[in-house]
Amino acid sequence: MTRREPTFFDQEARLAFWMLFPTFTVVLAFVIFPVIWNLWLSLKAVSLGDLRGVSLFEFNMTLENYRKVFGDPEFGTVLLTTLIYTTAGSVLSILLGLMAALLVHGEFPGRSMLRGLFISPYIAPVVAVTFTWSFILDPQLGVLNWLAVDKGLLAQPIPFLSQRWWDLDLLGVRVRVPMALTSVILFEGWRYFPFAFLFILARLQAIPDELYQAASVDGATPFQRFFHITLPQLSAVLSTLFLFRFIWTFNKFDDIFLLTRGQAGTKVLTIRVYDYAFGEFNIGASSAVAMILFGVLSVFLLVYFRWIAKEE
C-alpha cells in the first residue's frame, strides 16, 4: 500500500476538524446529552431522592409519566396559558421595541440619553424588577392602586397579580379579562422590549435615505412610507426577533415565578416542571413536561422555517 502525501486540502480538513472539536464537545456535553438524559428520565419512574441511585441506569421504561402529565385535568389550560403568554409577550415586546426605535430614530436633543434609558429594563436584575413591580401593583400597599383610587379612576383597588379574572364593563359590553395573566404579559413586554428595540433600531438606521426620498417623490405619504418602505425593510429582523422571543419566552420561568408563583391563572409549562420536581418530588413527570416543552418548540421551529422564514 502506498501512502499518499497529505495534500493541502487534507491538511485543511484536519485543521478544520481540530478547530471544530472544542465546540462540538461543548455542544455534546451541554445540549445533546441533557436532552437525551432528560428523555431517559421522562421514561422512568424517578423521584427526587432516586437521582443519586444506581437504579437510574436500569432499563425499565414506562410511559407512566406521560400518562400522568396528559391525564392531568389542568394540562390543557396550562398549555393554552403558555401559548397565550408566549405569543402575546413576544408580540408585545416587539411592538414596544418598534415604537421605541421609531421614537429615537430621528434627531433630537437628549436622544442618546433616552436610548440608554430604554435599555435599562433589560439589564436590571430580574429579582429586583419583579419585586419592584409586585410592590407597585400590590392592592394594599401599591402606589398604582393608591393613585388610581385617590384620583377616583377606580372604585376599589385591583389585585393585578393575584386575581384571575377581572370583569370589565366596556361601553355596556361585559368583558372578562384574565387579570394576572395580562399583568404578567405586560411585564414581559416591558422587560424585553429593549432587546427588540436594539435590533430594530440597528436595522432602521441601515435603511438608505434614498428609499424614503424616492418614495416621497413617488407620492407616498408618511404613513405609506412606513407601510411600504419601513415595515417591509424590517420584516426580516421582525420575524427573527419573533423567533428568538418566542423560544425564550416559552422557556421563561423566573419572571413569572417571581411575580405570581404561577397562581391566579398564570401557570405555564415551566412552572409545571418546577411543581412536579420540587412540589411532588417527581423527577420523571417533571422531565416529561420538559420533553413536551421541547416537542412544542421543535414543532414551532419547523413551522417557522418551513413557512414563515421562507417568505424572505
Next chain:
Amino acid sequence: MASLTLKAITKRFGQILALHGVDLHVDHGEFCVLVGPSGCGKSTLLNIIAGLIQQDEGSVLIDGQSVDRLAPRERDVAMVFQNYALYPHMTVAQNLGFGLRMRDVPKQIIREQVLETARILGIEDLLDRKPRGLSGGQRQRVAMGRALVRRPRLFLLDEPLSNLDARLRASVRLELRHLHREIQSTIVYVTHDQVEAMTLGDKVVVMRRGKVHQIGWPETIYAHPADTFVATFIGSPEMNLYRGRLLHKDDRTHFQGAGFSLDIGGLQLNLGESELEVGIRPEDIAIGHGGTPALKAKIEMISDIGSEKYIHARLGQESMTIRAPREAAFQPGQVVPLTVDPDRVHIFHEGRRISWPAGSCSSSK
C-alpha cells in the same frame, strides 16, 4: 411637461453656503444639464427642485406657479437617483407601479402603463424579478422606468449614469437623448461629467461652490467660456492657461508669458499693462511655422490615445498640451515651432472673459 424657473435660490448647511442666489430658467421640453465638480451644490439644487430639501431663500416655480409650499408628492416631478434607490423588497413591476399605486390609480391602468413603460425601455422580461437579481444597467433602466411611468411634469436625474461602466454609459447616453426626443419632456440632469453635459444638454449650467458660472448652449460654453473656471472645467484635455501681460509693439499686441511671447494680433485693449490670463485650447495649436516671432516648444511626453495624440510640451517656463493628429510623428526632446490662431485665443481679466474676438458674445441666451 412644464417649464421650470428658479429665483435666487440660497441654501446654507450650518456655516457652509451650499447655494448662492441661483437663477435658472428651463423651457418646456428642454434638456438642462447642471454640471460642476463635486460639492458645487448641483445635487442640493436638484433636491430643492424636488422638494426634498427646503431652500433658505428664493423660489421654485413650475409653469410659473410657486411650488415652495408643496410637498414632493404634490409637485408632480419624478427623480432618478444616482444609486437608483429601487425598492429592494418589490419586484420590478411593483417598483415601476409604486408611484401610480400611491396615487390610487386603478390597478388595470397601472398594469397597462407599467407594461408600456417596460416595453419602451426593453425590460418586459424583468418585470417579475427583484432588484437584487439585476445588473447595473438593468437597475438603471428600472430607475428610469419608475420616473417615466408617471408622465410627470418634470424629470430630475441625479448622476444617473455614474454607476455604469464606461461602455454602457456611452450607449445609455445615446438612448437618453433618443428618449428625450421621443417623449419631449423637461429634464434637469445633474452630472460631474463634462462629456455627459456637452452631449446631452440643450442647455448647460456650469456651477462651482454654490454659484452658477455660466449658462448656455454647449457650443457657446465651449467656444466662449465666461471665466477661467468654465474654460478649464469644460474641454478635455484641459485648456492651456497662462498668466502674463500684454505688450503693444508695432501696432500688434503681444502676450508676454513666463519665458515666451505670443502674438495675438491687432487686439486693442485699455487694460494698460495689467496682468491677465490667456487660454488656448489644445486643438487650437498647430505644430509648424507661421507665427512671428516664432513660438518654440520642447516636446516632453506624448500620450497616444489611438484616434489622436496629446503632446505635452514645455513652452518657456510653462507646460502646454497640444492635440495632434495620429499621423503626427514627433519624438520627446524635439523642439518644434508652433502656430496659434489669434482669433482662437481666450483672454481673461481677473478671471472673467474679455469679449474677444469682437462680435462674439460671452454669454448666450
